[in-house]
Amino acid sequence: MPGGLIVGKVTDANTQAGVDGATVTSTDAPADDTTTVATPDDPKVGDGFYWTFSHATGNHPVSAAATHYTTATATADIAPDSTTSVNLSLKAGQLKVTPASIAKTVAWGKSAAQTVTVTNTGTAPATLKLGERSGGVVVQQAGAPLDLVQGSYSPLPLAGKAAASGGAAAKSAAKPADSVQSASGDAWQPIADLPVTLGDNAVETYQGTVYSAFGYDGRDTLNDMYAYSTNSGAWTKLASARDLREAPVHGLIDGKIYVTGGWGVGVQPDPKTEIYDIATDTWSTGANSPKPYGGVGSAVVNGKLYSVGGCTASGCGFTDVTVYDPQTDTWASVAPYPEPVSWSSCGGIGGKLYCSGGTRTAGSTTHAYVYDPATDSWSAIADQPTDAWGAAYTVANGMLLVEGGATQSGRVLSNQVWAYQPSDNTWTALPNANASLYRGGGSVGFYAVGGMAGAGTPTKVAEVLPGYDQPETTDVTWLSESTGTVTVQPGASATVTVTVDASAPEVTQPGVYSALLTLGTDTPYRLAPSSVSMTIKPPATWGKIAGAVTAPGGAPIVAATVQINTSAAHYTLKTGKDGTYELWLNVHSNPLQVVAAKDGFQPAVATVRISKGATTTQNFTLLKD
Numbered sequence: 306m307p308g309g310l311i312v313g314k315v316t317d318a319n320t321q322a323g324v325d326g327a328t329v330t331s332t333d334a335p336a337d338d339t340t341t342v343a344t345p346d347d348p349k350v351g352d353g354f355y356w357t358f359s360h361a362t363g364n365h366p367v368s369a370a371a372t373h374y375t376t377a378t379a380t381a382d383i384a385p386d387s388t389t390s391v392n393l394s395l396k397a398g399q400l401k402v403t404p405a406s407i408a409k410t411v412a413w414g415k416s417a418a419q420t421v422t423v424t425n426t427g428t429a430p431a432t433l434k435l436g437e438r439s440g441g442v443v444v445q446q447a448g449a450p451l452d453l454v455q456g457s458y459s460p461l462p463l464a465g466k467a468a469a470s471g472g473a474a475a476k477s478a479a480k481p482a483d484s485v486q487s488a489s490g491d492a493w494q495p496i497a498d499l500p501v502t503l504g505d506n507a508v509e510t511y512q513g514t515v516y517s518a519f520g521y522d523g524r525d526t527l528n529d530m531y532a533y534s535t536n537s538g539a540w541t542k543l544a545s546a547r548d549l550r551e552a553p554v555h556g557l558i559d560g561k562i563y564v565t566g567g568w569g570v571g572v573q574p575d576p577k578t579e580i581y582d583i584a585t586d587t588w589s590t591g592a593n594s595p596k597p598y599g600g601v602g603s604a605v606v607n608g609k610l611y612s613v614g615g616c617t618a619s620g621c622g623f624t625d626v627t628v629y630d631p632q633t634d635t636w637a638s639v640a641p642y643p644e645p646v647s648w649s650s651c652g653g654i655g656g657k658l659y660c661s662g663g664t665r666t667a668g669s670t671t672h673a674y675v676y677d678p679a680t681d682s683w684s685a686i687a688d689q690p691t692d693a694w695g696a697a698y699t700v701a702n703g704m705l706l707v708e709g710g711a712t713q714s715g716r717v718l719s720n721q722v723w724a725y726q727p728s729d730n731t732w733t734a735l736p737n738a739n740a741s742l743y744r745g746g747g748s749v750g751f752y753a754v755g756g757m758a759g760a761g762t763p764t765k766v767a768e769v770l771p772g773y774d775q776p777e778t779t780d781v782t783w784l785s786e787s788t789g790t791v792t793v794q795p796g797a798s799a800t801v802t803v804t805v806d807a808s809a810p811e812v813t814q815p816g817v818y819s820a821l822l823t824l825g826t827d828t829p830y831r832l833a834p835s836s837v838s839m840t841i842k843p844p845a846t847w848g849k850i851a852g853a854v855t856a857p858g859g860a861p862i863v864a865a866t867v868q869i870n871t872s873a874a875h876y877t878l879k880t881g882k883d884g885t886y887e888l889w890l891n892v893h894s895n896p897l898q899v900v901a902a903k904d905g906f907q908p909a910v911a912t913v914r915i916s917k918g919a920t921t922t923q924n925f926t927l928l929k930d
Contacts, residue, residue, distance in 0.1 A: 309383045312356040313391040315341045315369045317829070318428045319399050323353025324829075327371035327395065332378070334361045341369075359383050369393040372687075372730065373829040375429045398431020398828045400424065400793065402835065407822070409805050410840040413815060413847075416806040421835075423801065425793040427828065432792045434728060435801065436823035437781040438702055438834065443772030448736025449490035454718040456759060458711040458743060460600055460621045460648055460664050460695065462551055462568040463505065463761055464526045492736030493768045496752075500531060500540050503755040504763035505599075507555035508697075508746025509562050511583055515767075516543075516562060517746060517754050518581070519550040523763045526551045526568065530581065533754075533767070536864035536879060544586045546579050552744065554594070554612040556605040558631055560584060563610050565629070566597040572618045574598050578629065592634045596625045602649035604700070606658045607678065608632070613660050614646035621647035622665030626676070640681045643674055648744075650693070650707045652700030654727050659686070659705050661725065664694040669714045673725070687730045690723055697747030697756065701773040703728070703823060706735070708753050708770075711743045718743055718758075722770070728825025729832075740766045749776055781820045783809035784837060805839040815843035815889050843889050848915035851887035852923040854880050854901045861885075862927060865903040871895075892917050901925035 315327040324341060331337040339357035344350040359365070362385045370376040374395035381391040401424045409417040425431050499517065506520030515533040520526075526549040533540050546564070553567025553575070562581040569575030574597035580589045598615025605611070610629040614622065622645035629636050642660070649663035661673035669692040674683045689707065696710030705725040712719045720742075722735040738753060742764060745756025751773035758764050787802040803822065812818065818839045824832035843849070854865040861884025869876040871894040878886045890897070895914045902908035906927035915921045 306360070307362070307385060308358055308360045309362055309385050310356055310388040311359050311367060311381055311383060311391050312388055313393065314351065315353045315355065315371070315377075315393050315395060318394040318396045319426075323351050324371050324374070324395055325352050327353065327355075327369050327374075329355045329357060329367065329369050329393070331357070331359050331361060332366040332368055334359060334365075337361070367391050367393070369395060371395055371829075373397055373827055396428035398425050398429045398793070398795065398826070399427030399830055400431050400433055400826055400828060400832060401426055402433070402824055402832060404835075406836040407803060407805075408838045408840070410842065411805065411807045412842050413844045414808045416804055416808065418802050418804045421801045421803055422798055423791055423793055424798040425795050428795055430792060430794050432790055432827045434790050434825040435786050435788070436703065436728070436825065437784050438821040438823055439775050439781055440772070440819060440821065443702070446491035446736065448492045448722070449720060449739045451737055452720045452741045454741045454758075455716065456718065458695070458715045458718065458759075460616060460715070462572040462599055462616075462618060463521045463757075464551055464568065464572055490736060490739065493739045493770050495739065496533065496767045496769055497538055497540055498765035499755055499767055500542065500765075501529075502763040502765050503527070504744045504757040505552040505567075506746045506755045507553055507562075507564055508748045508752065508754045509555065509557040510748040510750055510752060511557055511560065515748060515750065515752050515754065516583075518546065518555070518562065518564060519553055519567060520755060521551045521763060523761060525549075534864070536882075538863065538882075544581075544588060546581070546588050547590075548575050548577055548579065550575055552599045552601070554601045554603040554610065556603055556610040558605055558608055558610065561631075563591070563629065563631065565594045566599060566601055566612060566615065568599040568618065574615075574617060591629070591631070592636055594627065594629070595636050595638070596627050598623060598625070598647070600647045600695075602646070602651035602660050602663065604651040604653045604658055604660075606653035607656055611651065611653075611658055613649055613651055613658075614642055614663065616647045623647065639678070640676065640683055643683050643685070644670065644672065646670065648694040650696050650698035650705065652698065652705040654700055654703060654705065657727075659725065659727065661689040661705065661707065662693050662696065662710070664692075664711070664715060669694050669712070675727070686727075687725070687732060689725070690732050690734070691719065691721060693719060693721070693723075695743035697742075697745045697753040699747040699749055699751060700776075701749045701751055702775045706747070706751050706773060708738050708747060708751070709740070709742050709745070709756065726825075726831070728823065729828075731831055733831075736770065738770075739768055740764070742766065750774055782811040783807065783818060783839060784820050784822070786822075803837070805837065807839065807841045812841065815841045815847065843918070844891070846891055846893065846917055847889050848892050848917055849887060849889045849920045850897060850899070850913055850915050850923060851885065851920055852925065853884045854886070854903070854925045854927060855884055856906070857926060857928065862903050862906070865901055865927070868900040868902070870898040870900070890915060899923055901927060903927060905930055
């Protein structure tokens with residue numbers, strides 16, 4: 306066949322590092338293309354290497370393209386029956402934001418501003434998109450060692466005959482349920498065990514409570530609902546649903562948990578939609594799902610519940626995507642998923658649906674996609690680093706979080722944790738979890754609750770990675786920016802004014818308020834968020850009352866109620882995990898009547914007078930009833 310080889314490297318014009326994953330194409334013969342790769346077996350070559358055969362010879366343009374780079378083109382004199390070297394350099398913007406953090410001290414009810422400079426040190430125009438997130442910087446501690454558990458892990462239902470044919474090998478190969486947390490780190494923190502062993506459960510977090518519903522306990526499919534209080538540190542059994550379900554679709558919308566699908570009686574997908582009202586601890590029903598499945602990727606986007614792919618009783622991997630609107634109690638079908646899938650990890654971010662990973666009856670995938678409801682279309686995004694499926698997942702802090710799951714086409718359980726950030730289309734490794742599990746539930750927190758140590762071995766394990774507690778929609782009322790986006794040319798700078806406002810409705814007490822200024826770019830380089838702190842000084846006429854509520858012997862009483870009554874107002878506080886409370890008030894509120902109470906204890910009352918600019922301590926020791 307006439308033609309010649311083209312060989313070379315594609316590099317980053319800013320860093321001179323090789324760019325893997327770039328597409329190199331012969332412009333005059335588009336079918337002659339290839340993708341650059343790393344060459345770990347030949348370090349002298351380095352990353353960004355490519356070779357491809359060209360049917361065209363002589364002078365022809367060759368182009369290289371990669372996400373977040375401008376396309377580069379060079380003319381190659383392609384010699385027939387020989388090798389021609391063509392190197393290409395890709396230009397991109399590269400932004401620097403200063404200062405890296407903002408700290409302001411303001412008087413009560415006042416505001417302060419900070420000028421932030423954005424400089425483009427790269428070789429192409431770049432755009433910065435600013436966002437807000439409550440809370441401070443997440444300080445990552447050491448995760449557990451990587452723990453890969455060999456086995457054969459089935460995506461099929463675990464209850465009934467379907468599990469019998471697919472679970473025996475995994476059951477014998479996996480770790481016992483009581484040893485899955487033997488290799489622990491400092492990042493993920495164990496919480497109280499579930500009251501029962503459980504996998505294939507639906508998990509949601511709402512106002513400081515983690516809910517776990519349905520699932521498989523190793524013998525039976527359940528309809529139970531359990532709630533974990535982050536204040537008391539204990540699980541409580543709540544009202545049970547009507548139907549039994551294993552691995553259902555689920556989502557939290559306006560204080561209600563919507564559940565449908567999942568394998569029910571006879572391991573057939575259950576079409577009934579059940580709705581749990583958190584405020585009343587009651588269940589009701591909605592419109593039946595037109596295409597129920599188990600092992601589904603589910604998420605809430607714009608107040609609607611999405612169901613992506615799934616499994617029947619005997620097979621996995623479907624492209625069906627349906628959406629439930631609670632306002633009209635109706636279901637609709639939308640654009641199908643780009644490939645057959647089940648057990649994917651999904652989440653709603655910025656009004657779009659993101660899904661990654663997943664499996665079919667045979668084989669799994671690293672592919673990830675985003676769905677835009679406005680255009681009813683799916684688009685490819687950066688692949689998930691591993692082919693994890695059946696992971697515990699959620700959306701928090703503006704990212705899709707994926708913990709554990711089965712990898713290597715269902716032959717290995719992993720404790721790896723990944724975070725996908727849509728603003729720059731990148732995946733980042735988070736600390737490894739303490740347990741290698743799959744088919745458990747995840748929720749904002751980042752909580753991972755239950756899961757399987759083998760195809761038929763559910764666990765009681767529950768753990769949390771602190772710091773990932775911000776739901777998808779976050780507006781920091783006391784923080785604002787003069788613009789949401791700014792585009793900067795190479796070598797140029799621009800400024801943004803960031804304002805902190807102590808008069809915002811969110812500000813109810815003096816003290817230190819923390820937030821993050823998120824920095825998304827259209828460049829290949831990720832920017833760490835900027836921390837923002839606002840320290841509010843109390844007015845001159847204010848004082849603070851503080852103290853602790855303990856049991857005899859000094860043990861703190863968690864979630865005790867502290868009622869502070871004045872002639873003009875009443876304040877209700879809850880003690881923290883260390884049993885403490887505090888509140889700033891105007892000294893004109895004196896005297897204060899303070900009541901401490903907790904179920905199972907006798908209440909205590911004290912009269913307190915606070916002083917200007919000082920802390921008055923009032924401790925309580927509650928006697929048991």
